[in-house]
Amino acid sequence: MKRSFSPVAVGVAPVLLALLVTSLIIIIAGAQPLEVFLAIINGSFGTAIKISDTFVVWVSLAICSAGLLVTFRAGQWNIGVEGQIVLGAIGAVWATRLFEGGAPALVISTMLLLGMIAGALWGVLVGLLKIYGGVNEIFGGLGLNFVATSMTIYLISGPWKPEGTSSVSASKLLPNEIWLPTLEGLRVSPVSIVLALIVIVLVFLALRGTIWGLELKAVGQNDRSAFVLGVPTQRILLSAYTVCGICAGLVGAILVAGVRHQLVVNISAGYGFFSILIVLLSGFTAVWSPLIAFFFAALGIGGTALRLGLDLDSSLSGVLQGVLVVSFELVQGIRQKWFGGDN
Amino acid sequence: MKVTLSHIHKRFGAVHANNDISINVEGGTIFGLLGENGAGKSTLMKVLSGFFAADSGEIKLNDQVVSLSSPADALEKGIGMLHQDPLDVPPMRLLENFMMGVRGFLQPRRTAESSFRELCQAFDFDLDPHAFVHDLSVGERQQLEIVRLLWLGVETLILDEPTTGISAPQKEKLFATLHQLAADGKSIIFVSHKLEDVEVLCSEVAVLRQGVLVGQQNAPIDPAGLVKMMFVQEVNLEERLNVDLGSTFLQVQDATMSDLRLKMEGVTLDVKAGEVIGLAGLEGSGQQLLMQACAGLHRIDKGAIVVGGQTLSGRPYQEWLNAGVAFMPADRMAEGLVPGLSIAEHHVLTRYRRDQEQDKKTIDWPLFRKHSQEKITEFNIKGFVDSTVESLSGGNQQRALLSLLPKKLRLLIMEHPTRGLDIESVLYIWGKLLKRRQDGTAIIFSSADLDEVFQYSDRIVVCFGGQITAVLNTSETSVEQLGYLIAGKQPPADLREENV
Numbered sequence: 001m002k003r004s005f006s007p008v009a010v011g012v013a014p015v016l017l018a019l020l021v022t023s024l025i026i027i028i029a030g031a032q033p034l035e036v037f038l039a040i041i042n043g044s045f046g047t048a049i050k051i052s053d054t055f056v057v058w059v060s061l062a063i064c065s066a067g068l069l070v071t072f073r074a075g076q077w078n079i080g081v082e083g084q085i086v087l088g089a090i091g092a093v094w095a096t097r098l099f100e101g102g103a104p105a106l107v108i109s110t111m112l113l114l115g116m117i118a119g120a121l122w123g124v125l126v127g128l129l130k131i132y133g134g135v136n137e138i139f140g141g142l143g144l145n146f147v148a149t150s151m152t153i154y155l156i157s158g159p160w161k162p163e164g165t166s167s168v169s170a171s172k173l174l175p176n177e178i179w180l181p182t183l184e185g186l187r188v189s190p191v192s193i194v195l196a197l198i199v200i201v202l203v204f205l206a207l208r209g210t211i212w213g214l215e216l217k218a219v220g221q222n223d224r225s226a227f228v229l230g231v232p233t234q235r236i237l238l239s240a241y242t243v244c245g246i247c248a249g250l251v252g253a254i255l256v257a258g259v260r261h262q263l264v265v266n267i268s269a270g271y272g273f274f275s276i277l278i279v280l281l282s283g284f285t286a287v288w289s290p291l292i293a294f295f296f297a298a299l300g301i302g303g304t305a306l307r308l309g310l311d312l313d314s315s316l317s318g319v320l321q322g323v324l325v326v327s328f329e330l331v332q333g334i335r336q337k338w339f340g341g342d343n
Numbered sequence: 344m345k346v347t348l349s350h351i352h353k354r355f356g357a358v359h360a361n362n363d364i365s366i367n368v369e370g371g372t373i374f375g376l377l378g379e380n381g382a383g384k385s386t387l388m389k390v391l392s393g394f395f396a397a398d399s400g401e402i403k404l405n406d407q408v409v410s411l412s413s414p415a416d417a418l419e420k421g422i423g424m425l426h427q428d429p430l431d432v433p434p435m436r437l438l439e440n441f442m443m444g445v446r447g448f449l450q451p452r453r454t455a456e457s458s459f460r461e462l463c464q465a466f467d468f469d470l471d472p473h474a475f476v477h478d479l480s481v482g483e484r485q486q487l488e489i490v491r492l493l494w495l496g497v498e499t500l501i502l503d504e505p506t507t508g509i510s511a512p513q514k515e516k517l518f519a520t521l522h523q524l525a526a527d528g529k530s531i532i533f534v535s536h537k538l539e540d541v542e543v544l545c546s547e548v549a550v551l552r553q554g555v556l557v558g559q560q561n562a563p564i565d566p567a568g569l570v571k572m573m574f575v576q577e578v579n580l581e582e583r584l585n586v587d588l589g590s591t592f593l594q595v596q597d598a599t600m601s602d603l604r605l606k607m608e609g610v611t612l613d614v615k616a617g618e619v620i621g622l623a624g625l626e627g628s629g630q631q632l633l634m635q636a637c638a639g640l641h642r643i644d645k646g647a648i649v650v651g652g653q654t655l656s657g658r659p660y661q662e663w664l665n666a667g668v669a670f671m672p673a674d675r676m677a678e679g680l681v682p683g684l685s686i687a688e689h690h691v692l693t694r695y696r697r698d699q700e701q702d703k704k705t706i707d708w709p710l711f712r713k714h715s716q717e718k719i720t721e722f723n724i725k726g727f728v729d730s731t732v733e734s735l736s737g738g739n740q741q742r743a744l745l746s747l748l749p750k751k752l753r754l755l756i757m758e759h760p761t762r763g764l765d766i767e768s769v770l771y772i773w774g775k776l777l778k779r780r781q782d783g784t785a786i787i788f789s790s791a792d793l794d795e796v797f798q799y800s801d802r803i804v805v806c807f808g809g810q811i812t813a814v815l816n817t818s819e820t821s822v823e824q825l826g827y828l829i830a831g832k833q834p835p836a837d838l839r840e841e842n843v
Contacts, residue, residue, distance in 0.1 A: 210705050211691065214684075218692055221683040228640065228678050229693055229747065230664050 043305025067247025075220030080141025082272030083148035088252020091118030119249015127241035180258035351400035375545030393417030423497035482513030589616030598646030621800030639663030667753030738768030
């Protein structure tokens with residue numbers, strides 16, 4: 001059986017399938033599908049503020065998926081990415097406490113730096129557990145995610161509890177000077193967009209043009225062969241976790257410095273898990289994942305408009321995201337199982 | 344149950360794995376199926392147990408023509424296969440494992456447990472239904488599998504190399520069980536390459552070689568006749584290149600090595616620069632373990648391995664590579680090449696790591712595609728720089744592996760370097776290898792093809808049951824003599840005198 005779909009069909013079919021399924025759900029929920037889709041588009045692109053909000057989310061998703069491309073290339077399911085974001089945020093807040101009252105530029109750079117280091121350490125821990133402890137990275141990562149969340153709760157309710165309040169949901173709000181500078185009247189920081197673009201380009205180049213990128217791929221495809229051919233497979237694995245941890249840590253730091261300006265319990269907001277879906281949807285490519293990340297960001301922001309405009313739950317856009325991923329995997333799976341297509 | 348296979352053909356690409364094979368197994372008998380690895384035994388048995396369909400031919404059970412669409416289907420028709428031990432077992436209790444394959448909705452725990460105990464008692468197996476499967480020895484797992492298949496109503500039992508990896512008492516018990524089953528009217532097919540097992544157990548033996556049924560014997564079995572059928576072929580010894588051997592390069596000193604199935608003790612071997620050592624032996628006799636240890640891929644338990652004057656045993660694999668050791672595995676796609684990567688990507692990987700360009704970090708793709716194209720031309724690989732390695736044929740994969748070998752090579756270790764390859768590739772590959780030899784590279788290889796062993800080795804090392812049982816000079820050895828040694832027997836006196 002040599003029949004196979006054209007690439008266009010492979011790309012379009014899942015989207016149509018996802019729209020169909022979501023439409024059904026919307027109808028069941030008692031609304032007009034077209035109205036809902038328009039509301040989502042309007043809610044994410046309708047005004048300059050909304051577009052900028054979409055970009056705020058995009059920065060997190062894009063950087064995080066760039067990092068995940070690296071671990072996926074090495075054949076690793078880095079579920080722990082969510083916790084690595086949290087550690088990045090903790091590192092960033094810690095930096096503000098270390099350098100309280102310092103020059104804003106210095107404090108902000110230290111926040112980003114410490115965030116990346118903390119994220120990297122949390123990532124490497126998953127790799128070490130896997131290599132030396134035989135702990136599957138999925139379980140190791142999942143476990144560390146819970147530890148990271150608990151650490152946040154402990155810090156917020158204990159040592160980093162804001163003075164004079166009984167609040168246990170957030171640490172002290174950071175002073176204005178050490179917020180990442182934003183455009184007038186908008187929430188998005190150009191600095192974060194530039195950082196995201198740098199990370200995307202670096203990861204793209206590293207995967208495509210460096211020996212390291214090729215070694216990652218070899219380890220991911222068949223680590224035994226790669227080892228026999230002389231690739232230091234353990235070091236390569238650890239480096240992949242380090243890089244992904246750095247990216248996730250950077251996301252955490254940006255969330256603190258540019259978005260939330262304090263440590264909150266659910267600071268990672270599921271961005272890590274969404275990024276895993278994004279990378280899956282992109283077919284593990286550095287070109288497509290930032291674009292799909294943008295689409296996901298728009299859905300997320302647009303979804304919040306649903307409740308305001310149509311009195312529907314904002315989780316509908318989450319349904320669309322989830323159904324889209326499942327449809328994509330389904331079309332891929334059917335193609336491979338029944339039509340003998342490769343990839 | 345009487346099982347009749349007639350004119351079975353099965354091809355895998357260019358390989359004719361089963362070529363017009365017909366056998367007949369009567370109920371109440373133990374039928375031996377003998378042959379070297381790759382002779383087509385497993386293929387034939389997988390056809391009979393429903394794993395895949397024959398290209399042509401007929402299967403009859405009690406003179407009724409049947410078609411077997413899947414293992415479950417075959418099981419329903421009374422054919423059960425005991426596979427060579429599955430090593431990855433989930434943490435499952437014996438009783439749960441016992442119930443695998445039962446049709447229906449609810450687990451019949453009560454009846455299962457009482458049947459389990461009855462069957463174990465009938466065969467004198469000491470198995471606890473509430474123990475865990477992964478705590479069992481290979482022999483006990485076999486016992487479990489036998490009672491499971493019997494409970495499912497199997498009338499014909501196929502055993503694939505069942506005596507590998509089990510202890511002597513367990514083997515005795517297994518044989519007693521098989522005799523008992525045959526006495527109950529079941530038909531048993533015993534697949535093996537072990538002469539001594541077939542000799543004591545089977546009432547009829549068929550020998551396969553390269554996909555063809557080459558002979559059959561009824562009990563009493565004449566082992567010398569079987570050895571001839573299994574191994575002896577026309578041997579045309581070409582003029583052999585005489586190479587001046589250098590000093591000793593590899594020394595294995597009283598080494599002990601073990602894996603899950605096998606323990607080799609007191610292994611001692613010296614290999615000189617430029618020397619070619621052929622490892623002969625039945626599959627699973629220790630050649631693989633020995634080669635992996637000499638390549639630095641398997642850590643030895645005791646003793647030492649000295650490479651070029653340096654003790655490398657216990658050192659990281661990278662140091663072995665630096666010392667000029669290279670390994671070419673039998674399973675090319677699992678241990679040699681990386682599926683999904685192109686030929687050029689393989690060249691980049693090995694070139695940067697092994698040759699002098701380790702300081703470079705980025706890849707100059709145009710330059711490397713040119714290098715890769717040169718290698719493809721030099722090694723006559725039928726493929727392109729961007730071809731993924733899995734798209735190549737077996738012979739071309741092997742050529743690709745050869746093209747990855749480093750320039751400075753002192754010791755090359757190869758498992759079955761030409762298995763499954765066409766004759767043109769075989770000659771080409773050995774041509775390349777012998778050139779390496781003239782540069783002082785020592786070669787250790789294993790092969791199930793005795794012609795190949797005789798043709799290319801200076802010395803032949805025979806492994807049997809985890810021991811090196813003989814080290815022979817090729818020029819002073821006959822194929823027949825080797826056949827006996829491989830089967831774990833001493834050659835008859837007249838044969839020995841003839842050749843000494």
